[in-house]
Each structure stands twice: as structure tokens, then as C-alpha cells.
Amino acid sequence: MAEDVWILGISMTKFGKHPNEDNLDLASRAALDALADAGIGMKDVGVLATGCLTAGSSAFGQLLQKQIGQTGIPVFNVANACATGATALRVATMAIKAGEADYGLAVGVEKLSGMGLLGAQGRPAASDTWTPEGRVGAVAALDGRVGTENMPGVFAQIGLEYGQKYGNVSFELFARISEKNHAHSTLNPLAAYSRRFTLEEIMNDVMIAYPNTRPMCSANCDGAAAAVVVSDAVLKTLSLAQRARAIKVSASILTSDPWQEACQVLPDVNTLTRAAAEQAYEQAGVGPGDLDLVELHDCFATAELVHYDNLKLCEPGGAVDLFNSGATWRDGKTPVNVSGGLESKGHPIAATGIANIWEICQHLRGEAGQRQIPGARVGLAHVIGLGSACGVHILSKPYVRCSSA
Amino acid sequence: MAQIPLVDYLVLGDDPYLVAQECEDCQARYFGRRSACASCSGTSFRAVTVPREGTVHTFTIVSLAAPGIPVPFVAAVVDCGGTVVRGNLVNVEPDPQHVTLGMKVRLTTVPVGTDAAGTLAVGYGFEPA
Numbered sequence: 001m002a003e004d005v006w007i008l009g010i011s012m013t014k015f016g017k018h019p020n021e022d023n024l025d026l027a028s029r030a031a032l033d034a035l036a037d038a039g040i041g042m043k044d045v046g047v048l049a050t051g052c053l054t055a056g057s058s059a060f061g062q063l064l065q066k067q068i069g070q071t072g073i074p075v076f077n078v079a080n081a082c083a084t085g086a087t088a089l090r091v092a093t094m095a096i097k098a099g100e101a102d103y104g105l106a107v108g109v110e111k112l113s114g115m116g117l118l119g120a121q122g123r124p125a126a127s128d129t130w131t132p133e134g135r136v137g138a139v140a141a142l143d144g145r146v147g148t149e150n151m152p153g154v155f156a157q158i159g160l161e162y163g164q165k166y167g168n169v170s171f172e173l174f175a176r177i178s179e180k181n182h183a184h185s186t187l188n189p190l191a192a193y194s195r196r197f198t199l200e201e202i203m204n205d206v207m208i209a210y211p212n213t214r215p216m217c218s219a220n221c222d223g224a225a226a227a228v229v230v231s232d233a234v235l236k237t238l239s240l241a242q243r244a245r246a247i248k249v250s251a252s253i254l255t256s257d258p259w260q261e262a263c264q265v266l267p268d269v270n271t272l273t274r275a276a277a278e279q280a281y282e283q284a285g286v287g288p289g290d291l292d293l294v295e296l297h298d299c300f301a302t303a304e305l306v307h308y309d310n311l312k313l314c315e316p317g318g319a320v321d322l323f324n325s326g327a328t329w330r331d332g333k334t335p336v337n338v339s340g341g342l343e344s345k346g347h348p349i350a351a352t353g354i355a356n357i358w359e360i361c362q363h364l365r366g367e368a369g370q371r372q373i374p375g376a377r378v379g380l381a382h383v384i385g386l387g388s389a390c391g392v393h394i395l396s397k398p399y400v401r402c403s404s405a
Numbered sequence: 406m407a408q409i410p411l412v413d414y415l416v417l418g419d420d421p422y423l424v425a426q427e428c429e430d431c432q433a434r435y436f437g438r439r440s441a442c443a444s445c446s447g448t449s450f451r452a453v454t455v456p457r458e459g460t461v462h463t464f465t466i467v468s469l470a471a472p473g474i475p476v477p478f479v480a481a482v483v484d485c486g487g488t489v490v491r492g493n494l495v496n497v498e499p500d501p502q503h504v505t506l507g508m509k510v511r512l513t514t515v516p517v518g519t520d521a522a523g524t525l526a527v528g529y530g531f532e533p534a
Contacts, residue, residue, distance in 0.1 A: 128521040130409045136437035137413030139526050140517055144474035145411060146528065147491040148467050153480055156465035161482070164463055164506040171501065209480075210466035210501060259444040264435060265491040266463070266482045 004232040005096045006246040007395070008103070009038025012355045015223035015346035016192040017113045023052050023060070023224075027109040028067045030224035030351075034105065038228035039242050042069030045228070046101025049076040049091040051084035051108045051350035064107060073101075082299065083383045084108055085225060085353025086254065086391025092229050093252045102234045108355075109224035110348035116220070147265075152217050152300060153209035154386070157266055159302025160211070162309070166317040169305070171211040173320060175202045178216040178301040178343055180329055185340025187330075187371035192221040192346030216301035221346035225354035244398065247361045250284035250378070251394040257387075269303065269384050273310035276392040280380070281312070284394040288312045291334055292376035293363055295356035297384045298341040308336070311382060311392075330373065338363075338371055353391055356381040364397045411517050411528035412436070421514050421529065423455040425488055434488050457512040458534055459485035464506070466499050479504050483531050485512075495530035509534040 011033035013026055021029070027050070035041060050061035057063060061075035074095075080087040085108030092104030130139035143149040148157075163169030179199050185191040197205075197215050205213040230238075235246055255276040260268050281287055288311065296311060298304035305319050313334050314322035322328065328336035339345045339359040342352065360379035362368040377397040384390050410417050414424050414436045425434040430447035434455075441448050464481035467474075479494035481504075495515055497503050510531035517526035 130520045130524055130526050132409075132413060134437075137410075139409055139411055142412070144467070144470055144478060144480075145493065145515075145517065147482070147493060148465065148470070148478075148480035150467065150470055152469070153465045153467045157463040157480065157482060160465065160506060161463035164461075207466075207468040209468065212465075259433070261433065262462075262482070262489045264443075265489050 003097065005093050005249045005252070006230050006232065006235050007227055007249060007357070007361060008040070008230040008235070008242060008246050009034045009036070009228040010226070010354070010358045010361050011037055012190060012225035012351065012358045013223050014190045015221045015348060015355070018111070018222040023055055023109050023111055024063060024067050026111070026222060026224035027052065027064050027107050027226070030109065030226035031064065031068055031105060031107050034226035034228050038230070039239070040103060040228065043071055045071070045073060045103050045105045047074055047076070047092055047095040047104040049078055049088040049104065049106045051078045051088045052110060053079060053084060053349050054110055054112065080389040081385025081387050082297065082347070082349050083254070083353055083385030083389040083391045084350035085355070086383045086393065087353065087389065089227055089229070089354055089357065089393070090252055090254045090391060093249060096229055096231045102231055104229045105226065106229070106354060107224065107226040108350035108353060110350050111222040112220040112348055113222050114220070148209065150209065151386070152212045154267060155300035155303045156209045156212050158269055159300070159305055161266070162306045162319065166320070168320045171203065172199070173323070174211050174216060174301040174305065175199055175213070177304050177323060178202050181298060181337050181341035181343045182215060184330055184338050184371070185344035188340050188345060191340040191344050192219050193344045194340065212300050212302055216343060218299045218342035218347035219344065221348055223346060223348035223351045223355065225351040225358055227354050227357060245365055246398050247364050248396040248398060249393060250286065250396045251280035251392065253280045253283065253392045255279070255390045267386050267388055269386070269388060270306060270310050272388055272390045273307060273382065273384065276390040277311045280392040280394050284396070286378055286394060288334070290378050291380050293335045293338055293360065293373045293379045294382070295337055295339060295359050295379070296382040298337055298343055299347060299384070301343065304336070304341070307382060311380065330371070335373055338373060353383040356383065357393055357395065360395045364395055407524040408527050409524050411526055415527070415529050417514070417527055421512065422457055423490060423512065423529065424452050425455050426450040427453045455488045455490065456486035459483040459490065459510060459531070461494070461504070461506055461508045461510060462489060464494065464504055466501065466504065481531065483510055493530045494532070496532035
């Protein structure tokens with residue numbers, strides 16, 4: 001069994017509009033903050049993994065090195081849609097487990113302010129002569145003619161599919177999930193949007209793709225997050241101050257879609273998330289009932305519902321009852337998205353998979369300020385990159401804190 | 406007027422229908438060509454006719470789309486006798502009072518447009534049965 005890996009330092013920038021900082025500025029700031037939080041320098045780092053889908057460079061990590069320290073270490077530039085940040089962390093963690101590095105640095109950044117609707121490319125002008133192209137011999141663009149390819153619409157169908165299977169979903173139910181996350185965001189100073197919305201405001205806002213209105217969609221914004229991971233052996237040599245704030249990576253899992261009939265026409269975000277959750281609980285030796293908080297991928301309000309079930313926070317088919325019980329509010333049994341979630345904190349794509357781990361670490365360290373979940377000891381962070389890739393990390397409070405308290 | 410299907414898995418005629426490629430080893434079905442079966446990696450496929458009638462497995466009503474796409478429209482996934490098909494719901498009011506989960510629908514065709522040679526491209530959708 002490979003040795004344990006710990007998060008030694010972690011950071012996120014405020015999510016929102018950063019007109020005067022580019023991707024490199026934001027990534028540099030997150031990386032340097034994470035290194036300072038860890039109490040180490042770039043010269044200590046043995047592996048760098050970076051993600052930035054809008055960088056316009058396939059060597060973004062090397063550009064980052066030129067800003068914060070070129071030390072000749074291996075760089076992995078990763079891309080895995082919305083799971084890119086989690087993938088970067090996974091790569092750094094694997095390098096530690098493989099014994100190839102003592103310290104690893106993972107960085108994710110994106111600038112998306114003003115990007116508008118993602119996943120929709122627009123329709124090219126019709127050609128003079130219909131000509132079949134591609135793997136289905138299409139003579140014209142299919143988005144809007146054969147279903148939808150835009151993200152709010154895809155995830156709307158995923159939410160209603162859960163209703164078709166188990167019943168009891170409604171426009172109002174999904175809006176109330178969004179109401180919860182926006183309410184949570186009022187306690188998060190780093191969220192892009194931290195205004196509380198009433199249920200009526202959410203339901204009467206601009207409809208994007210029924211049943212997702214605008215506040216029920218993840219917010220495009222700018223932001224970066226970074227994490228420093230360290231091996232168990234090296235952690236033991238560090239100062240008590242460093243050890244006391246180290247967070248154990250109890251599980252680090254990445255999955256892709258196993259074949260399912262339905263995923264050929266509508267992305268199946270369920271099967272791979274369930275597989276990732278099962279592997280993560282097994283690896284961490286904990287169950288859903290042990291979780292003190294969860295940050296899950298609420299790219300749309302409709303997505304949050306299905307992931308209650310996928311992450312086994314309820315019995316199969318029990319997601320609606322779980323939400324209606326109040327369990328996922330911050331004062332409930334299993335608080336979900338106390339950061340405000342992607343709907344209000346924001347979703348700078350490649351940063352998200354590290355930012356949600358930052359949120360969990362803040363609570364496990366007892367440093368989450370006014371939104372602290374009291375006594376939090378175990379948390380789970382989940383992301384989905386459509387295509388699909390699913391990252392699940394389970395983080396645990398450091399034992400050293402207990403023994404030295 | 407000459408016609409051409411929007412996609413190669415739509416067969417036009419008096420009774421238009423969809424054709425899936427079925428893996429000869431595991432019976433997994435696909436629209437469009439595959440290098441090998443995503444389920445079992447088999448490489449032999451046969452064409453099979455998809456039932457024209459089905460039920461709405463899930464849907465959304467898209468109100469905001471990329472430029473050039475008329476809104477609102479109903480995007481759906483339809484279960485046609487066990488084969489799952491993506492397509493728009495047509496000939497129905499695009500609102501949640503008229504579109505419901507599990508509603509019965511049937512395949513129909515939809516004109517897409519005419520090219521410079523006068524050929525009409527024809528797509529498909531599903532209408533209430």
C-alpha cells in the first residue's frame with residue numbers, strides 16, 4: 001500500500017471579475033499563496049500539475065514556472081473539462097504516492113467573466129450544397145435540431161430524468177436547491193455572488209433551459225486555486241505548526257464513463273459518480289454517514305439533486321426526500337455546498353476542482369470563519385467534467401491536532 | 406423535389422424511420438459509425454430499425470441558445486422500445502403544461518431548408534402520439 005498523502009498548503013483567490021489580472025497573474029497568486037500556506041518554496045516542489053482550459057497554450061504550466069520559479073521539475077499540463085483541477089491534484093498525488101516527489105503543486109485557473117453560454121458553438125451558415133459530414137453524416141449543425149448541446153439544457157434533462165425514474169421533482173424543488181446555495185453564499189467572502197435570493201426571485205428570473213433559470217446555473221467568473229501535497233514520510237519531518245494544519249487526503253479518485261446505453265445520447269453523470277464515490281469510501285474507510293460536509297458539482301440546480309443520490313448521501317431514489325428534510329442546509333445532517341456552490345461561488349472551470357477541496361480544508365482546519373461547520377472532521381469534494389470525468393476526494397482532519405490539543 | 410436526410414441514420418420515404426447500428430456481439434446500439442463497440446469492443450455491426458413510437462424519457466425547454474437557433478424549443482430523450490434517441494419534440498406547445506415526462510410520442514419529419522441545388526434537407530422530431 002502506497003503511503004498517505006497530505007495537503008500541506010492550499011489557497012483560492014476570490015472568485016469574480018478580475019479585469020486587471022490575466023490567467024498567469026491569478027495562477028501565480030494562488031500558487032504562491034499555497035506555497036506560503038505550506039511553509040515551503042518553489043525550490044522544494046518536485047512535480048507541478050496545472051490546468052487552464054482557456055489559456056490558449058498547451059504548456060501553461062511552463063508559462064507559470066516563468067512567473068514563480070523555473071526549477072526544471074516535470075510539468076503535467078492537464079485537461080479534463082470541469083474536472084481539470086481535481087485531475088491536476090490527482091496527478092500531483094499520484095507522483096507523491098509513486099515516490100517520485102516529496103512535494104507536489106497543483107494549480108487550476110480560468111478567466112470566464114462575460115463568456116456567456118458554454119457548450120454551444122452557434123450554428124454555421126448553411127452551405128450552398130448539403131454535404132454529409134462527421135460520424136452521423138450530418139448536413140447541418142445538430143444543436144437545436146436534434147436536441148440540445150448547451151449545458152443548462154443537458155443538465156436540465158439530467159435532473160428531469162431523475163424525476164422520470166423516481167418521481168416528485170418539480171420546478172420549485174430545483175429552485176429551492178438553488179435558494180439554499182445562494183443563502184449559503186452570503187457567508188462566503190470569496191464567492192463571486194453572495195446575495196440571498198428569495199424563491200420567487202429565482203423562479204421568476206430569466207428562464208435558460210426549463211427548469212433551470214439563470215440563478216440556478218453556475219456563474220462564469222475568474223478565479224484560481226492551488227494546493228501543495230506532501231508525502232507522509234516528509235510530513236513527519238516538518239514543524240508542529242505545519243503538521244497541525246495538514247489535511248489528510250483519505251481518498252483521491254478519478255473515474256470515466258463505463259459504457260451505458262443511455263450515455264450515447266445524453267451524458268450519464270450518474271454511473272461514474274457512483275463508481276467514484278464507492279471507490280472513495282472504500283479507500284478512505286468511511287461511509288456517507290461520516291461526512292461532516294460535502295462540496296458537490298452543482299453546475300446547475302438540477303445536477304445537485306442527482307448527486308445526493310450518486311454520492312450515496314441517501315438511499316437510491318431518496319434525493320428529493322433528503323433535500324426536503326433540510327439535511328443539506330448548513331445546519332442539517334449533511335451540509336452540502338456551504339461555500340455557496342458553483343451557482344453562487346462561481347465556476348472558473350479548471351480552478352473548481354481545487355477550490356472545492358480548499359473549502360473542505362478550511363472547515364477541517366477550523367478556519368472557515370463565520371461559515372465554519374462546527375467540529376468538522378471529514379469532508380468530501382466532488383467534480384464532474386462532462387464527457388465525462390469525475391473526481392472525488394475525501395479529506396480528513398489531522399490526527400496531530402487531536403494529540404496536541 | 407430531391408431530399409436529403411439531416412443525419413445518415415434517418416431514412417426518408419413514405420414511412421420515415423431511424424436506423425441504429427447494433428453490435429453483433431452484445432447488441433449495444435449506436436447512431437453513427439463506431440470504430441468498435443464501446444461496450445464490448447466488437448467490430449461487427451448490423452443495421453436495425455428503431456421503433457417509431459416511444460415515451461419521453463426526459464426533456465428540457467431551451468429558452469436561451471447559441472445565435473441562429475430558434476427558441477424556445479423542446480429538446481428531449483425518447484425511449485423507443487428500449488433504444489434511446491435524442492431529438493426535439495415538435496407539434497406541441499413548448500411549455501411544461503403540454504410537455505410531460507412519460508408522454509407518448511411518435512417520429513415525424515421536419516424540413517430543415519433547401520440548398521442552392523434545390524435539395525430539401527429533412528430532419529426528424531417527435532410529436533405527441
